[in-house]
Amino acid sequence: MKIAALSDIHGNLAALNAVLDDAHRQGADVIVNLGDILSGALYPSQTADRLIPLGLPTISGNHERQLLTGELSRMGLSDRFANQCLRDDQLAWIRALPSTLRLAGDVLLVHGTPQDDLSYFLETVTASGCRVATHDEVKSRAGEADATLILCGHTHLQRSIKLDDGRLIVNPGSVGLQAYADDLPFPHRMEMGSPHARYASVTRTASGWDVEFRAVEYDWNAAATIAALNGRPDWETALRTGYC
Template sequence: MRLLVLSDIHANYPALDAVLNDAQSRSFDRVIHLGDALGYGPHPVEVVTALRDLGATCILGNHEHTMLTYVDNRRTSQDKELALPLTWQLSQLSKLDLALIRSWPDGVDDSPLGARYRHGTPVSMDTYTDSVNAARDAFARWQGRLGFVGHTHTPAAYATLKGPVGDWVKVRTFPEGGSYQVPRGARVILNPGSVGQPRDGNPHASYGIYDSVSEVFEVFRVPYPVALTQKAMREVGLPERLAARLALGQ
């Protein structure tokens, strides 16, 4: 089984389109999206439609969760950079789109692969797996072997192995992409990075492919027309800082 692992598209359709075109040449059997398809960007309808057409297994991210609290009048808009894109996106999405988003679960256990898919950590939607200490805490709270998360916008692999003085947790990052062989006997948390808003200094879209037979996780970085997304963001009045950061990978 080859999984195409996506996360944090953030309504950036040119980035998603570039990723899907690149991934077609590498072959995959299933598509997993780890949350935050929405928020920040100018193409909510196009992104939701693409994920629907792919038959992707989609996980609820903190941006979708926040959007639904607006829909249900459980939260008022406060942070402009978070709220303005989400409230504008709400005006673009149909009832069918919102029904689909509402169906996305906060985490999925994939029994055949022995994997867990969640947005932040294997045990949280909105906690970041962004350091060895954070990974160590996640491993302590979750006893699974294979976890896939997003949220940090930085591709990484965390592995815990038994050592003479307890668990050793090691991290591997992928600023330019690369291949990671899951160590035999290790427990791992794998992050494909962000399709639509990378934050590791590389503006190229990031995605992963996991091969369950070879237990190899590959991260690919794909250029896309950043200026096209920036133009669309400015045309609909989204915050300038959100547009500018795309070119910087921040």
């Protein structure tokens, strides 16, 4: 079985289309969507219309929860933009998404960690910035999750870590946004360093799971121009460069 793992599309329709095309060329048996699907500065409604008919195994991320539960005046810019663009049927689709999902028995889909959608799984933020999480940190966050493969998203960084108990945790990176800055729990930046759309191809083999991280070209300059027109210079920079 070959799984194309997508996460953090953030309404970037052009990046999504490029990744879907690449996943099909790579012979993916199933494509999964790990959340943070529509919130951003680009095309929330059009991205929902692209995804809904596909019926992909899909979970919600923190941005789905935030745009559904918060009042507009208290939402961040990305969630507010999406909320104002989406139709009732699209909001109903989001509302029905599970927070985690099991695939093929031993594959677990989560957005952050198995416990919540905001925690970083494979990275740790300290007062000095963001670093790769230690083996013990990752094992603690994995908890008792019974899966040979755990697919996660949220941090927009492509990374995999195999635990000593054999479980493999894979973050495919972000389809739609290659850099962001956050202030919690300490100020930090998450940057891929190039504007390519990202995902992971994960294949079951006789010896276990094999991971290939993919970086796909699309018209990121056009996407950046739309972000600028929508009043998001932070997105414009991230989309053009992969840096904050």
